[in-house]
Amino acid sequence: VRATRGGEEVRAYVPSMGQIFLRRFQMVTQFRQALEEGQVSVHYQPKVSLPSRQVLGVEALVRWVHPEFGKLDPDEFVPAIEAAGLIGVLTGFVLEQALIRVRKWMDEGLRISVAVNLSVRNLSDLDFPKKVVEALRRFGVPAELLTFELTESGVMADPQKALPILRELHALGIVLAVDDFGTGYSSLAYLRQLPVDEVKIDKSFVLGMGTDLGDLAVVRSIVELGHSLGLTVVAEGVEEDIARDQLEAMGCDVAQGYLISRPLAEDRLEAWLQARTARSAGRQAETVLTL
Numbered sequence: 001v002r003a004t005r006g007g008e009e010v011r012a013y014v015p016s017m018g019q020i021f022l023r024r025f026q027m028v029t030q031f032r033q034a035l036e037e038g039q040v041s042v043h044y045q046p047k048v049s050l051p052s053r054q055v056l057g058v059e060a061l062v063r064w065v066h067p068e069f070g071k072l073d074p075d076e077f078v079p080a081i082e083a084a085g086l087i088g089v090l091t092g093f094v095l096e097q098a099l100i101r102v103r104k105w106m107d108e109g110l111r112i113s114v115a116v117n118l119s120v121r122n123l124s125d126l127d128f129p130k131k132v133v134e135a136l137r138r139f140g141v142p143a144e145l146l147t148f149e150l151t152e153s154g155v156m157a158d159p160q161k162a163l164p165i166l167r168e169l170h171a172l173g174i175v176l177a178v179d180d181f182g183t184g185y186s187s188l189a190y191l192r193q194l195p196v197d198e199v200k201i202d203k204s205f206v207l208g209m210g211t212d213l214g215d216l217a218v219v220r221s222i223v224e225l226g227h228s229l230g231l232t233v234v235a236e237g238v239e240e241d242i243a244r245d246q247l248e249a250m251g252c253d254v255a256q257g258y259l260i261s262r263p264l265a266e267d268r269l270e271a272w273l274q275a276r277t278a279r280s281a282g283r284q285a286e287t288v289l290t291l
């Protein structure tokens, strides 16, 4: 691709269709081996309550450092894995890592929940709830400490298939969240029909709300709608103090974003949690705000 900028020619590398196809093919065929070789890991991004800023839980986000391609973006490889019918393998890996992490916290006396992202294809597996129950049992983690995040468009793609499985998961006590809310085309009213506990406002609105009144209006109406349906409202993409303050003033329940923390590898998350615990212990005496 060529373009001119200030009279100077600029060339951007754009891969051809063939190259994209080959790359996806390699991702898919190499995925299992990548898991075995430790190229795939899970990072965790904290979620804090507003206004107390207490850490409620973390979201598990898959990471793949490929020997040839380097860091792969989950928005690229997750859909490829999904299309190849391997999402069960990916979700199984992330879920297991996440439950091991929660178990360790439980053993330290900490009650921190974990959220795992699901693909709509996970819900095509009728045995999925059974597998989840087995995993919870294996690690001795109560269902209440596990959240599943599903995108709005994912659930609405095939509600007939998704609903019975979601109901089953919900009946087990697992917390269900609608991710990236506001980006789909469905009406807000459909939320009422889903067995969900939590709605996550898509980060595009949260990122835009400081400069765009339309985004601000969307955020405000999701908070109101969520609350009128008795749901916990989470804002993702909280990058600025101002956004957090606005969300807090609106009554948004939970915040997640770079302002609080980026997704962190397990050891860095542990250090982050320890630093915060130490700070909040000191805060009682000094009333210092930490975020």
Ligand code: C2E
Residues within 6 Å of the ligand: 045, 060, 061, 062, 073, 074, 075, 078, 090, 091, 094, 117, 118, 119, 149, 179, 180, 203, 236, 237, 238, 239, 256, 257, 258, 259, 263
């Ligand atoms: P998501 O579940 O909506 O996750 C939020 C994404 O926003 C993450 O990108 C996160 O790193 C990023 N993010 C968090 N805070 C901020 C912020 O303050 N500003 C900005 N600009 N971005 C922020 P990530 O990790 O690249 O993941 C992208 C998507 O890939 C996820 O969106 C999710 O849909 C999918 N994904 C990630 N891990 C998994 C997984 O284990 N399974 C499945 N099925 N999908 C996954």
Ligand code: MG
Residues within 6 Å of the ligand: 059, 117, 149, 179
């Ligand atoms: Mg998510």
Ligand code: MG
Residues within 6 Å of the ligand: 179, 180, 200, 202, 203, 236
């Ligand atoms: Mg999201």
Ligand code: MG
Residues within 6 Å of the ligand: 180
């Ligand atoms: Mg997303």
